Amino acid sequence: MHKPLLSLLAALAFALPAQAQYAPPAPKEAPVQRTHAEPNEQDLQQHGHYRNSKGDDVHSPAASKSGKVPDGASAQCRDGTYSFSRSRRGTCSHHGGVATWL
Incomplete structure (x- = not known):
């Protein structure tokens, strides 16, 4: 090899960063468990x-006898019922859509 080429290769070898040592991935945090208030059936x-879709049992949209917002309600539907949905997608879809998010 030519002397200039060897000098260039040697210079590049020292200029490259040292190989990073392997570090195992950090353990994943446990998923946050959300608690949802259950409505008073009465x-x-x-x-x-x-x-x-996550496999959770959720109360179907329902009208309140007292007219007050039931415990655990996440939205009021356009037909006046209250939704207990735990995600926004599809909330009040068979009740005219969402009138108000709670």
Whole structure:
């Protein structure tokens, strides 16, 4: 090899950063467990439930007998019922859509 080429290769070898040592990935944090207040069934006119996309049992939209916002409600639908949905997607979809997010 030519002397200038060897000098260039040697210079590059020293200019490159040292190889990083392997570090195992940090452990994932446990998912946050959210607690959702359950509505008082005696204050609701409907009593159905459904299983959401995450597999959770959720109270179906229902009207309040007292006219007050039930515990655990996440939105009021346009037909006046209250939704207990745990995500925004599809909330009040069979009740005219969301009138107000709570």
